[in-house]
Every structure is written in structure tokens, then in C-alpha cells.
Amino acid sequence: MGRSEINIVLLGLGVVGGGVARALHDKAEGYAEQVGLPLVLRRVLVRDRTKPRSVSVDDDLLTTDPGEALATEADIVVELMGGETPALDYIERSLQTGRHVVTANKEVVSKHWLRLRSAARDSGVEVYYEASVGGGIPVISPLKRDLAANEITGIRAIINGTTNYILTRMAAEGVSFSDALRQAQELGYAEADPTNDIEGQDPVYKLSILSSLAFRTFISPDDIYREGITQLHARDFKYAAELGYIIKLLAVAKREQGGVRARVHPTLLAKDELLARVDGVLNAVQIEGDLVGRVMFQGPGAGSDASASAVMADILEAARAIRFGEVTTSSDGSSGLSAEPISKLISRYYVRIEVMDRPGVLAVIARSLGDHGVSIASVIQKETDEEGQTAELVIMTHEAQEDSMQSSIKQIAGLPEVSEIGSVIRVED
Amino acid sequence: MGRSEINIVLLGLGVVGGGVARALHDKAEGYAEQVGLPLVLRRVLVRDRTKPRSVSVDDDLLTTDPGEALATEADIVVELMGGETPALDYIERSLQTGRHVVTANKEVVSKHWLRLRSAARDSGVEVYYEASVGGGIPVISPLKRDLAANEITGIRAIINGTTNYILTRMAAEGVSFSDALRQAQELGYAEADPTNDIEGQDPVYKLSILSSLAFRTFISPDDIYREGITQLHARDFKYAAELGYIIKLLAVAKREQGGVRARVHPTLLAKDELLARVDGVLNAVQIEGDLVGRVMFQGPGAGSDASASAVMADILEAARAIRFGEVTTSSDGSSGLSAEPISKLISRYYVRIEVMDRPGVLAVIARSLGDHGVSIASVIQKETDEEGQTAELVIMTHEAQEDSMQSSIKQIAGLPEVSEIGSVIRVED
Numbered sequence: 001m002g003r004s005e006i007n008i009v010l011l012g013l014g015v016v017g018g019g020v021a022r023a024l025h026d027k028a029e030g031y032a033e034q035v036g037l038p039l040v041l042r043r044v045l046v047r048d049r050t051k052p053r054s055v056s057v058d059d060d061l062l063t064t065d066p067g068e069a070l071a072t073e074a075d076i077v078v079e080l081m082g083g084e085t086p087a088l089d090y091i092e093r094s095l096q097t098g099r100h101v102v103t104a105n106k107e108v109v110s111k112h113w114l115r116l117r118s119a120a121r122d123s124g125v126e127v128y129y130e131a132s133v134g135g136g137i138p139v140i141s142p143l144k145r146d147l148a149a150n151e152i153t154g155i156r157a158i159i160n161g162t163t164n165y166i167l168t169r170m171a172a173e174g175v176s177f178s179d180a181l182r183q184a185q186e187l188g189y190a191e192a193d194p195t196n197d198i199e200g201q202d203p204v205y206k207l208s209i210l211s212s213l214a215f216r217t218f219i220s221p222d223d224i225y226r227e228g229i230t231q232l233h234a235r236d237f238k239y240a241a242e243l244g245y246i247i248k249l250l251a252v253a254k255r256e257q258g259g260v261r262a263r264v265h266p267t268l269l270a271k272d273e274l275l276a277r278v279d280g281v282l283n284a285v286q287i288e289g290d291l292v293g294r295v296m297f298q299g300p301g302a303g304s305d306a307s308a309s310a311v312m313a314d315i316l317e318a319a320r321a322i323r324f325g326e327v328t329t330s331s332d333g334s335s336g337l338s339a340e341p342i343s344k345l346i347s348r349y350y351v352r353i354e355v356m357d358r359p360g361v362l363a364v365i366a367r368s369l370g371d372h373g374v375s376i377a378s379v380i381q382k383e384t385d386e387e388g389q390t391a392e393l394v395i396m397t398h399e400a401q402e403d404s405m406q407s408s409i410k411q412i413a414g415l416p417e418v419s420e421i422g423s424v425i426r427v428e429d
Numbered sequence: 430m431g432r433s434e435i436n437i438v439l440l441g442l443g444v445v446g447g448g449v450a451r452a453l454h455d456k457a458e459g460y461a462e463q464v465g466l467p468l469v470l471r472r473v474l475v476r477d478r479t480k481p482r483s484v485s486v487d488d489d490l491l492t493t494d495p496g497e498a499l500a501t502e503a504d505i506v507v508e509l510m511g512g513e514t515p516a517l518d519y520i521e522r523s524l525q526t527g528r529h530v531v532t533a534n535k536e537v538v539s540k541h542w543l544r545l546r547s548a549a550r551d552s553g554v555e556v557y558y559e560a561s562v563g564g565g566i567p568v569i570s571p572l573k574r575d576l577a578a579n580e581i582t583g584i585r586a587i588i589n590g591t592t593n594y595i596l597t598r599m600a601a602e603g604v605s606f607s608d609a610l611r612q613a614q615e616l617g618y619a620e621a622d623p624t625n626d627i628e629g630q631d632p633v634y635k636l637s638i639l640s641s642l643a644f645r646t647f648i649s650p651d652d653i654y655r656e657g658i659t660q661l662h663a664r665d666f667k668y669a670a671e672l673g674y675i676i677k678l679l680a681v682a683k684r685e686q687g688g689v690r691a692r693v694h695p696t697l698l699a700k701d702e703l704l705a706r707v708d709g710v711l712n713a714v715q716i717e718g719d720l721v722g723r724v725m726f727q728g729p730g731a732g733s734d735a736s737a738s739a740v741m742a743d744i745l746e747a748a749r750a751i752r753f754g755e756v757t758t759s760s761d762g763s764s765g766l767s768a769e770p771i772s773k774l775i776s777r778y779y780v781r782i783e784v785m786d787r788p789g790v791l792a793v794i795a796r797s798l799g800d801h802g803v804s805i806a807s808v809i810q811k812e813t814d815e816e817g818q819t820a821e822l823v824i825m826t827h828e829a830q831e832d833s834m835q836s837s838i839k840q841i842a843g844l845p846e847v848s849e850i851g852s853v854i855r856v857e858d
Contacts, residue, residue, distance in 0.1 A: 019720070023578060023720060027578070027580075030580075031578070034577060130575070136720070136721035136722065136724065137721075137724050138567075138571045138575030138576070138724070141570075141571070141574060141575050142567045142570070142571065142575075145570060145574075145742060145745075145746060146559070146567030146570050146571070146739075146742050147567070147738065147742065148463060148741075148742055148745050148746075149452060149456070149460070149737070149738050149741030149742050149744075149745060150738055151456075151459075274703065274706060274707070274727065277703060277706055278703070289738060290734075291448070291452060291565070291734040291735065291737055291738035291741070292565035292566075292728065292729065292734070292735050292738035292739075293565065293728065293729045293732070293734070293735055294728060294729070295565065295566050295567070295726070295727065295728030295729075296725075296726070296727040296728060297724070297725070297726055297727075298703065298724065298725040298726075298727070299721065299722065299723060299724030299725060300721065300722045300723075300724075303722070305719075305720040305721070305722070306720065306721050306722055308578070308720055309576065309578050309579055309718060309720035309721035310575075310721075312577075312578030312720070313574060313575045313576065313577055313578050315578075316574075316577050316578060317574060317577075325754065
């Protein structure tokens with residue numbers, strides 16, 4: 001059909017968009033060689049034309065008019081604006097008009113998974129979202145392709161650089177959460193409003209995408225249990241280390257009988273596990289398949305160039321698909337697995353409790369746990385505050401069921417001998 | 430064209446072949462759904478039809494006649510016999526007759542890289558070799574696709590499970606090489622004749638494949654400097670640990686000005702690097718790209734099911750390509766980079782020397798190093814053998830050039846004050 005180039009429209013020219021525009025410009029020749037056709041940037045939607053930018057894009061290409069951007073003739077629309085609105089609308093309109101879409105938008109992809117896939121299928125195009133999880137680390141494509149021979153049985157991931165940086169600082173330096181957060185903000189690793197990161201919403205979006213793909217069933221962000229890192233104390237890191245563990249904000253999804261249980265919460269991870277050694281802003285995704293066993297993908301989870309690497313990989317794949325006439329490879333089959341609530345989770349638990357420093361306290365606590373079917377693996381009495389006549393107990397339980405554990409904790413919190421439940425942290429084995 | 434199935438011929442039904450046959454059988458339904466057509470095993474070439482097998486393949490499919498196997502109508506030929514001859518011949522004949530080839534044969538792929546690619550191109554088919562490196566870990570496909578937007582600048586890899594198991598044991602238990610090898614053999618991690626592993630030939634083949642792909646230029650196994658692990662002493666692990674290092678058999682390829690320097694040898698790696706913590710039979714490949722920075726892929730580098738996972742991923746990709754009519758995606762462009770010899774390598778070095786325990790010895794050694802432009806970063810005098818009147822020096826150098834270092838070592842070895850050069854190990858920073 002005599003196609004002579006691949007036309008691209010870019011929505012957004014921020015950190016990642018800038019990196020993509022730069023790569024398209026600087027590496028034009030190599031990319032053209034790979035695809036067999038030049039990749040041509042046709043229009044760039046920006047919020048402010050006059051804003052100074054680190055990347056030079058031809059002034060004529062910039063527009064602030066979404067209608068104009070979306071009406072531009074294009075084979076591939078690259079959405080890098082972020083946020084749900086109006087990005088969802090632009091992505092859908094692009095798909096409906098037969099354009100492949102490449103996006104890094106975790107919120108849109110996770111919330112509107114089924115809708116986007118069906119819009120793409122209806123138009124015979126594909127939506128690509130490698131950069132929505134793990135920045136530059138290949139994870140989506142390995143799940144789609146390299147591990148396609150496997151039934152995926154589990155995912156364990158560190159997919160939020162901000163919180164991993166904070167937890168790494170807290171573990172290494174014994175500082176408080178708020179001090180570590182301040183450090184992260186000073187270094188630009190945390191935003192001025194860090195809520196989405198520290199409360200775990202960002203990794204929930206990403207885990208939703210990973211598990212929907214891996215388990216071939218839609219796992220909505222709303223189906224994922226979420227707990228942030230704001231309640232963690234410096235002491236928990238110290239005690240965890242003494243017990244041989246490191247605390248990570250882990251995103252975990254596991255195939256259970258008939259379902260998938262997905263959750264994001266602080267987790268004690270044995271310190272000799274490779275995943276426990278992923279520090280700072282780095283991300284890592286560990287995937288378990290019935291054939292391959294466990295494989296891990298690790299690298300920079302954010303950053304202009306790293307994310308541009310993933311976006312560009314998608315653009316190149318879409319371009320090759322267009323050039324060589326490959327039809328979509330998405331399997332539309334669904335496994336029919338349902339999302340399981342956390343209440344039936346079986347886990348070991350680390351519990352830190354402030355108690356009155358008097359005889360018989362442990363017996364009362366142990367009885368409550370026992371009454372709920374939770375058995376104790378070890379108890380250590382930590383620093384006693386003689387003035388306040390309180391002591392601190394650190395309890396490790398054997399495997400127990402989440403709802404039983406929570407009932408017991410609720411009961412223990414109400415005991416007159418207990419001044420405070422310090423922390424309850426699940427242990428990942 | 431009304432194709433109703435994808436026909437497969439399997440050459441070899443050993444450990445990996447058995448795993449592939451099992452997956453094809455057990456997961457037939459899921460694979461058919463993914464591809465849109467059933468995958469049908471048409472013929473299996475074996476050496477001995479009567480051999481008892483862990484996988485049940487219809488007796489009628491087995492043949493010991495290569496001619497019959499290769500004449501069978503097939504879309505994909507899967508070569509899992511290993512060894513150079515006659516595998517190369519069978520692969521070439523399959524490509525020439527227009528069949529896609531999936532192989533795990535590192536020796537054939539590395540030695541005959543250009544020949545196989547050109548045979549595939551001439552027939553408009555593709556040769557897939559994900560399982561030739563890193564067992565079940567996706568590395569070939571990420572290099573081809575997910576990192577395609579990058580210029581690859583370096584590769585560092587642990588890609589031989591046998592030697593990594595031996596080195597892990599030596600580091601953890603202070604045992605000798607021969608004891609660790611015996612353990613590995615008892616556990617089935619090392620073959621009865623372990624030469625290819627312990628002398629580094631196996632990782633050389635794999636590094637050849639990785640670097641030819643990553644740097645888009647043929648790096649022959651003969652172009653790769655190779656040094657095995659048989660000369661390492663238990664003491665080296667102890668001293669390395671004291672200095673903050675772990676010893677790994679590392680496969681390293683780096684882009685230098687105009688060329689690629691590739692080498693496989695024991696290496697001191699700082700112990701806080703994630704790669705240094707890849708233990709036992711596990712493999713890991715770290716890839717550095719100009720956009721993405723460093724990403725690492727880690728997992729099981731061998732095993733029936735893990736390797737079958739990679740082979741099956743290739744079969745599924747080939748099947749989709751056949752089904753959807755995708756043309757080959759291999760770029761035939763060459764970067765024109767040449768393979769550089771090790772002589773101009775710039776590295777730091779760990780050197781262990783047995784010397785006469787008398788004054789002035791260090792001065793003589795330091796002079797030789799200095800005369801060759803090698804400066805010393807630190808010297809520690811280790812255990813003195815009073816009876817033999819010898820002492821052991823452990824020297825860490827600053828960066829120096831390989832050929833200067835080797836000249837100096839040769840000179841030092843000839844000094845009357847020196848009884849033996851214990852080890853010279855390069856340090857990876």
C-alpha cells in the first residue's frame with residue numbers, strides 16, 4: 001500500500017514525553033532501520049506552548065488544542081499526560097479511530113482495562129502499556145510473550161520507587177518515616193503531595209495491571225487490599241533486622257483455588273532473598289510460573305530516559321506491527337478467576353505491642369491469639385520503659401488466617417493490659 | 430489459506446525435549462487458544478526408541494531416522510539435541526526448506542551466527558534461540574524487543590549454573606575447588622566431564638550470542654577471552670570477602686571506542702551489588718543501555734521445565750508469526766563494531782603472591798609493578814609460613830592495562846624472592 005512513514009502524535013511533553021521526543025530525534029536513523037520506515041512526529045499536545053523545555057521540538061508541531069492533536073493523521077498515538085481525565089477520553093478516541101495507542105498511564109490502564117481492550121479489539125488495533133509498570137524494566141512484554149508458555153502462579157514486586165527509597169533509608173539509618181520522607185522530597189524522589197505513593201495507591205494500579213495480564217482476568221484496583229507505609233516505626237526495622245527480615249512495601253498477587261488474591265502492604269521479607277536486596281528507588285518484579293519457576297526483573301522504575309526506553313520499545317513494536325501487517329496478538333480468553341478478598345489470606349505475622357510492664361500480660365495476649373486459632377512462634381520482650389511502666393513485645397506468629405488475626409488484634413487492643421498495638425506486619429515466605 | 434494447525438517436529442527428547450513434549454501435551458488447549466490454532470507434534474527424532482522416558486509420547490511419532498524426521502511436513506523444527514554435529518546440518522536443512530527453527534543449541538548458534546541468520550533470511554523464516562542463554566530467563570527477547578530503543582553499552586552476566594554453584598559453595602564454606610566440584614557432581618549440577626563449564630567454554634558460547642545480538646555485530650566465541658575457575662583457591666574467597674568482594678565467574682562485554690571487548694573469567698565483584706548476590710545454580714544477566722540504564726534478569730538458568738518455558742515461548746512466537754503472517758523482525762543491519770582483544774583492557778586487579786619472608790621483598794614487587802605503570806592501592810600481608818619462611822601478599826592495584834599487568838606478573842613470577850603467583854583476578858567496578 002506504499003506506506004512511506006509511521007506517523008506519531010504525542011500527547012504530553014513532560015518528563016517522559018520529553019525523553020520520548022528526544023529519543024525519536026536523536027535515534028531517528030537507527031529506529032528507521034529497525035522498522036524499515038522512518039518514525040515521524042506529527043503533532044505534540046502540550047498545556048503551554050511557551051514553557052521552556054529541555055528538549056527541542058519543532059515549534060510548528062506543538063499544539064494546545066486536543067481536538068487538533070487527535071485529528072492529526074497518525075498511526076500511533078502516544079499518551080503521556082497521566083491522570084484519568086481527559087487521558088482516558090483521548091486514548092479511547094484514538095483507538096476508536098483505528099490508531100494504535102502507547103501509554104504509560106497506570107491509572108487509566110488499570111481502571112479501564114476491559115474497556116480499552118475491547119475498544120482496541122473492535123478497531124483491530126492494539127494498546128501498549130509497558131511503561132505503566134516498572135519504568136524501563138521489561139515486565140509487560142515478558143508476561144505477554146516470554147512467559148506465555150506458563151501458567152502464572154504468583155507475582156511479588158517492589159513497584160514504587162518513592163516508598164522503596166523511604167524504607168531503604170529507614171532500614172539503613174534508623175530514621176523516622178517523616179525524616180525519610182523529607183529526604184526523599186529533597187532529592188526529588190517524592191512529590192510535594194506524596195499521598196499516592198506512601199498510601200500505596202500507585203503500586204495498587206500497577207499490581208492491577210500485572211495481575212490482570214498474568215492471570216488473564218480483570219483484577220480491578222478496587223479489588224486489591226491496600227496499606228501504605230505511614231504507620232511504620234523506626235523500631236520495626238530494627239526488630240525485623242534482628243529477626244532476619246527486611247521491610248518492603250510489597251505488591252503480591254497469588255493464584256489461589258479459583259481466584260487471585262492481590263494486595264499491597266508493608267511486608268517482612270527474609271533478608272537473604274534477592275528481592276529484599278532491591279534498594280533505593282530501584283524496582284523489581286518477581287514472577288512465578290509453573291514451568292519457569294521464579295524469574296526476577298530488576299532496574300530503574302522511573303526517570304525520563306528509562307521510561308522513554310519502555311515507551312519507545314512499544315512504539316517500535318507497534319510500528320513493526322503496522323509495517324509488517326501483524327494482527328493483534330492479545331489473547332481475549334479469560335481464565336474466569338475471581339478476585340479474592342484479603343480476609344482468607346494465610347500468613348505469618350509480626351506484631352509489636354506496647355503493654356503494661358506487669359506479670360501475666362503475655363498470658364492474656366497469648367490466650368486471645370490462641371482463642372482465634374493463632375499460634376505464637378516467638379516472643380521477644382523489647383525495651384522496657386520503667387518510668388511509664390510499659391514494655392514492648394514483639395511476637396512472630398505461625399501461619400494464621402487474616403480475619404482471625406484481625407479479630408484477635410482488635411480484642412488485644414481493647415485489653416486493659418495493652419497500651420497500644422504498635423504494628424501488625426505480614427510476613428512473606 | 431485455510432491452515433488448520435501448526436505442525437512441529439522435535440529433534441531430541443532428552444531433558445529439555447522431554448519438558449517441551451510434556452508442555453505441548455499438558456497445555457495443548459491453552460496454547461491453541463493463544464495461537465488460534467492447535468500445535469501438533471508430528472515427529473520426534475530420538476537416538477533410541479526403546480529407552481524408557483519420563484514423558485509419554487505416542488510411539489508412532491518416534492523415529493531414529495533423521496531423514497524421516499526432516500522430511501516430515503512441519504512449520505516449526507525444534508532442535509534440542511545439543512552439540513555442533515549433526516545439529517547444525519539439521520538446523521540449516523530445516524531453514525533452507527522454509528521451516529522456522531527453535532533451538533537451545535548455544536554452540537551452534539554462537540559459532541554459526543551469521544550462517545544461520547543468512548539461511549533464515551534467504552528462506553523468509555526465523556531462527557529462535559531464547560533457551561540457548563539463561564535457561565528459562567527471558568534475555569534474548571528483551572534484547573531484541575524490549576530494549577530495542579537503546580544502544581546497548583554493556584552486559585555483565587552469570588550464565589553458568591555449575592560454576593556459580595561451585596563458587597557459591599567455596600565462598601560460603603571455605604572448601605576447595607575440587608571438593609565443591611565433587612558436591613556439584615553428586616547433586617547433578619555438574620556433569621561427569623565438567624570441562625566445558627569449569628573452563629568457561631559454556632559461558633563463552635552464551636556471551637557470544639548475547640553480545641552478537643546486543644551490539645549488532647558478530648562476536649565469535651574465538652574472539653572472547655576465556656579463563657575458567659579451576660585455579661581459584663579457598664583463600665582467595667576469604668581474602669576477597671575481607672576486602673568487600675565476592676568472586677564470580679562473570680561474562681562481560683562492553684562497548685569500547687569502535688569495538689566490543691568480551692571476556693569470561695573469575696571476577697571480584699563488590700558484595701553489595703545485586704549481581705554478587707546471585708547464588709547457587711541461578712543465573713542473571715545485567716544489561717546496560719543508554720536510555721534504560723541497568724536492568725537485570727534473574728532466574729533458573731537450566732532445568733527441564735525452565736528451559737522448556739523458553740523453548741515453548743519461542744514456539745508460540747513462531748506459531749503466531751505463521752498464523753498472522755508476520756514477516757521476520759530481525760534487523761540485518763550491522764553496527765560494524767569489531768571484537769577487541771583483552772590486552773588493552775583497563776581493570777583493577779587482585780593479586781595473591783607467595784614470597785620469601787624477608788625484608789625488601791615488597792619493594793622489589795612494587796618496583797616491577799611501577800615499572801609497568803601499575804600502581805598499588807593496598808597491600809596486606811597474610812599468613813606467614815614460618816617453617817617454609819614464606820609469606821603471602823595480597824595486593825589490590827589501581828586501574829592498569831591488561832598487557833602491562835601481565836608483563837609485570839611474568840617478571841614478578843621470575844623473581845628469586847617470589848615462590849609463586851597464587852592468583853591474579855580482575856576486579857569489576
